[in-house]
Amino acid sequence: MRLCTVIAVCATVLGVPQAATAAPAPDCYDRTAAVTYEESRIETPALPGGSRVPYALVEAGGFDPYVARLKRDLCRARSLPAAKRLLQRHGARLWETAVARAQGRVRMGTIDRYDDRPLYWSRLMGTRDIRQWVPRFPLGEEDRAGLLRVYEYASRGVASTRFGRGAARVLVSGFDPYQLNGEIRRSNPSGAAALQLDGLTYRDGGHTVRVQAVALPVTWSGFDAGIVEDAFGPHLTALARERADLIMTISQGNRGVMNIEQWAGAWRGGSADNNNEGEAELVPPAPRWPQPSPTPEFIETTLPYQAMVDAGTGPWPTALNPRLCEWPAGTRPAGPVQCRTDGPSPGGQAQSGGGGNYLSNESMYRSNRLRLALGAADVPGGHLHISALVYPADPLVVIDDAFAADRAATVDQTVALVQAAEKAAPRIRGAAFAR
Known part of the structure; x- marks a missing residue:
């Protein structure tokens, strides 16, 4: 055309x-x-x-x-x-x-x-x-x-995550722009990456890979209504005809680094969302979907993070972020917060995952909580925080060449990291054509 x-x-x-x-x-x-x-x-x-x-x-x-x-x-x-x-x-x-x-x-x-x-x-x-x-x-x-x-x-693409037959299936999510009160020009490179990834089909090592993507809202109410589970759940059930082979939630993180989060935590910090709403509390149960019992305080990534790091994508360095913060057993939310990089302590109660306790952490927690509840422990899952954007210094300029180039480079690297994860995921390599 x-x-x-x-x-x-x-x-x-x-x-x-x-x-x-x-x-x-x-x-x-x-x-x-x-x-x-x-x-x-x-x-x-x-x-x-x-x-x-x-x-x-x-x-x-x-x-x-x-x-x-x-x-x-x-x-x-x-x-x-x-x-x-x-x-x-x-x-x-x-x-x-x-x-x-x-x-x-x-x-x-x-x-x-x-x-x-x-x-x-x-x-x-x-x-x-x-x-x-x-x-x-x-x-x-x-x-x-x-x-x-x-x-x-x-x-948002949630109603159209169809893969078809004869391909490995990768399901990812990005986010809307946020923090718009202070900067109305905001973009979100994770949402831009979702648009690049949706429907992407390519050949790798003799098999076909198909990626589907959705864009999540930056609202606690949207998450409470179950949009994360409704997006990922149909592709995680044991009987799903289009069961995913890998899932990944993606959001904007710190400037200049691509972080694979090792841990997601069960606590939401309550920072204001796009509706200026927020309340510190445990991540609520999902309507219409099961969850593990007992509810995990932390969920660890099962993405092939070392292969993603070793893929050598650029322009930003890629790293595993092992940080988490917790309250000692039985002290949430008034006890002293302890942050560590050697995993949760026995009985420790989640205060934040590696990426904090905002909606990015919750997207990883909810999607992987559901993955475990549905018995899809064999499906790799986790979260990627990608480099934040820097806006034109002149507040009257909505976009300039430097901003556009920076976003495009970050988005292209995100696509490459999703492909690196797919390439290394062991379940995909032998199962793509078995179903």
Whole structure:
């Protein structure tokens, strides 16, 4: 397919009408209805002399026709089933479009293809519109929440993690941008890596490997609702036709290093998420999914970390991070916190894993807690923290060449590390064509 060179052409290729020719959207929204704190950031004012960053990024990515079409089509939905079908279709189209754009199969907008932010802000505009939509039929809060979930799961890739037969299966996750109160321009290289990895198929050592990816929210409420388990669980059950051969959660960590976390802990520190919410507590049980008994305080990675370190990827050094922090037995949460690199002490209670006690730690903990509960101890699993980004010094510059190059290099190294893990995982090598 010929690469698109202007937004209008790309919109036609992807089934999204041009904004200039679309019929005016009917007025079916109550803009006084409550939105989440995260959604309220869409209207972040522009700095003097600058632009409103969320809208500028959606336009620069070529996604403004998509946002307009969802807004229009919602007003035409005549029933709850019709709305559910519509949101499934729109969510899937948004994810598929973002993946195609990221992987260079279509060219949209004016911003580089590694940029994950147009997807983030487009999705958030969609959830805001669903929340403020006034439909033609009665819609209770529970039904609206169900519609939001349909759209979220489709637009995050959770609803489309299909592998097919005859390939080794690798399932990974990245994250949305976060810490946007202090820096509205934030990208998340793990989310950008997920877009590069989703659907990636390649040959390695005589066998085919297929990777699927999802983008996780930076919200405690999203994790409480079970999105991590819903993403990984269908590929970890013993009877799953598309059982994963390796799972990896990925997030942004410290600048200048790629850390494979040795330990994930059962405690969430409660730092504010994208909704400015947070409470220090044990990681809650997952709805709809089992968990091990007793619940583990720490879970150790089973990724082939030495092979990942030895793969020699760059530009950043790769290392195993053995650090964890704990309370002595029976003293959580008031006792003295002790950090160590020689593993948990007998009876020690988790305070943080190697990557802390925020949502990145919890993504590793939840996915691997479920892996153990479902009897998938033979499936390698763990977490990769990748290098953080540095933003242009001029606050009016949304992206410059140095920022784009830094993100692309980090994302490409992330892809290489996922491939190195697959190459070394023992279960994959002999099992790919056995099923």
